[in-house]
Amino acid sequence: MHRPAFVIWFTGFSGAGKSTVAGELARELSRRGVDFEVLDGDEVREHLSKGLGFSREDRDTNIRRIGWVARTLAKHGCVAVCPVISPYRATRDEIRASCAFGGEPRFVEVHLRVPLDVCEARDVKGLYRKARAGEIRGFTGIDDPYEEPLRPEVVCETHRESVAESAARILARCEELGFLPPGPPAP
Amino acid sequence: MHRPAFVIWFTGFSGAGKSTVAGELARELSRRGVDFEVLDGDEVREHLSKGLGFSREDRDTNIRRIGWVARTLAKHGCVAVCPVISPYRATRDEIRASCAFGGEPRFVEVHLRVPLDVCEARDVKGLYRKARAGEIRGFTGIDDPYEEPLRPEVVCETHRESVAESAARILARCEELGFLPPGPPAP
Numbered sequence: 001m002h003r004p005a006f007v008i009w010f011t012g013f014s015g016a017g018k019s020t021v022a023g024e025l026a027r028e029l030s031r032r033g034v035d036f037e038v039l040d041g042d043e044v045r046e047h048l049s050k051g052l053g054f055s056r057e058d059r060d061t062n063i064r065r066i067g068w069v070a071r072t073l074a075k076h077g078c079v080a081v082c083p084v085i086s087p088y089r090a091t092r093d094e095i096r097a098s099c100a101f102g103g104e105p106r107f108v109e110v111h112l113r114v115p116l117d118v119c120e121a122r123d124v125k126g127l128y129r130k131a132r133a134g135e136i137r138g139f140t141g142i143d144d145p146y147e148e149p150l151r152p153e154v155v156c157e158t159h160r161e162s163v164a165e166s167a168a169r170i171l172a173r174c175e176e177l178g179f180l181p182p183g184p185p186a187p
Numbered sequence: 188m189h190r191p192a193f194v195i196w197f198t199g200f201s202g203a204g205k206s207t208v209a210g211e212l213a214r215e216l217s218r219r220g221v222d223f224e225v226l227d228g229d230e231v232r233e234h235l236s237k238g239l240g241f242s243r244e245d246r247d248t249n250i251r252r253i254g255w256v257a258r259t260l261a262k263h264g265c266v267a268v269c270p271v272i273s274p275y276r277a278t279r280d281e282i283r284a285s286c287a288f289g290g291e292p293r294f295v296e297v298h299l300r301v302p303l304d305v306c307e308a309r310d311v312k313g314l315y316r317k318a319r320a321g322e323i324r325g326f327t328g329i330d331d332p333y334e335e336p337l338r339p340e341v342v343c344e345t346h347r348e349s350v351a352e353s354a355a356r357i358l359a360r361c362e363e364l365g366f367l368p369p370g371p372p373a374p
Contacts, residue, residue, distance in 0.1 A: 035263055047255045048235055050248070061237070068234045069256055076222055078263040 003077060004101040005035070006179045007070045008170065010083040011092060011149060012112030013141050014127055015119035017158035017166070018083035021112065024167040026081060032183050037073055039066050041084035054138045060091050067095035074099060074106060087140045089147040106179065110170055111152040116141045118159045153177070190264060191288040192222070193366045194257045195357065197270040198279060198336060199299030200328050201314055202306035204345035204353070205270035208299065211354040213268060219370055224260055226253050228271035241325045247278050254282035261286060261293060274327045276334040293366065297357055298339035303328045305346045340364070 008025065010018040022038055029036045041062070045052070048065045052058040063086050070080035086092050092109065099107040119141070120128040131139035138144045154173045156166040174180040195212065197205040209225055216223045228249070232239070235252045239245040250273050257267035273279050279296065286294040306328070307315040318326035325331045341360045343353040361367040 037259060037263065048252055065235055069259070072224060072256070072260065073263060076224065076260060076263060076265040078265075 004106055005074045005077050005079045006106035006108060006174070006177075007067075007074050007080045007082065007095075007099045008108045008110060008174070009070070009086070009092065009095065010081075010110045010112060011086045011152075012114060013116055013119040013146060014085060014139075015122045015124055016112035016114040017156070017163065018085075018112050020163055021110075021156060021158065021166045021170070022081050022083040024163045025170055028167055028171060028183070029079060029081075032180075034079055034180065035077060036079040036081055038081045038083070039070055039073075041066065041082070041086075044069070054136075054144075056088070056138075056144075060088065063088075063091050064095070067098060071095070071098050075101060085140050085146075087144065087146045089149065092149065108154065108170070108174060108177065108179070109149050109152040110154045110156060111149045113148070113155050113157050114159050191293055192261045192264050192266045193293035193295060193361070193364075194254075194261050194267045194269065194282075194286045195295045195297060195361070196257070196273070196279065196282065197268075197297045197299060198273045198339075199301060200303060200306040200333060201272060201326075202309045202311055203299035203301040204343070204350065205272075205299050207350055208297075208343060208345065208353045208357070209268050209270040211350045212357055215354055215358060215370070216266060216268075219367075221266055221367065222264060223266035223268055225268045225270070226257055226260075228253065228269070228273075231256070241323075241331075243275070243325075243331075247275065250275075250278050251282070254285060258282070258285050262288060272327050272333075274331065274333045276336065279336065295341065295357070295361060295364065295366070296336050296339040297341045297343060298336045300335070300342050300344050301346050 010022055012018055026038050044066050045062055049062040052062050066082055066084055070082050073080045096107040130136045131142040140146050154170050158166055175182055197209055199205055213225055231253050232249055236249040239249055253269055253271055257269050260267045283294040317323045318329040327333050341357050362369055
């Protein structure tokens, strides 16, 4: 049996940089030889939640499924990296609680704290435009709430720091929590 | 990164002994120090497929989700043990195809080949009675088809051999396929 790994859970608005920072983090974990899996909200939806919409209930169902898979992977020694908007605090806290092994919480909540107007100006996928035009309903930040984490392990402000800086701070925090051994020097 | 593990996929009628044999197998894997996870069809349904029914489409969706989680676990070095009725051949074959790593298939299909009348006589969960009474529709073997595997890695006839014998034969086949090292002698 492996020692449990842990879950790195990214939360924040669409366009805050979750997948980008997760991708950078994944490269660094790979470089360190750490076993990991990225469970991207949109991709996992295809496998686990086809047919679900974006109502509060459907979102929660999708998020809980990702959380369950993440927890199961972590239990078996694989670091689960989850970039998921996950707008509701109670649901995130529920997943955090499920990611405790032998009473020890192994959950790193990373809040991508980027102002909505910055995310909307980026509008990488053109979703904000559609949400403003009423073509998408229940869009987080526009007509659906986002509940900020109260005590996230890491806060990243991707409008004020580079992707590499965000990823480095997350890794440093994982080391500090004892979840990762100190990493090798950057190449 | 871990070397990929593999998937042990049990298929057969309700009452054929899938969960029982999987449980015995799990005890032996545990004794050997092999990292594994049992993804039981009914339990996983609760986490991944609440709200889905037993139509062909809904069953397939549930089975594909289990397959996706099993594949992901196996990819990370955890043996996934899946007792799931999984009545349709094409869907099982699709999951088999997805469980190839570096071109090498790592999928052990175990057919619990037990005559329907034996399973119905056992009726552990009282489901056959309900299906016969028309209280459950689309029940495999009663009013929904079961497509036998054409080339399963293992066939277990739990009405002719003990649970321990079935489990031992599955383990022997996994060793033969090179998926498990030869086990220690039984205690």
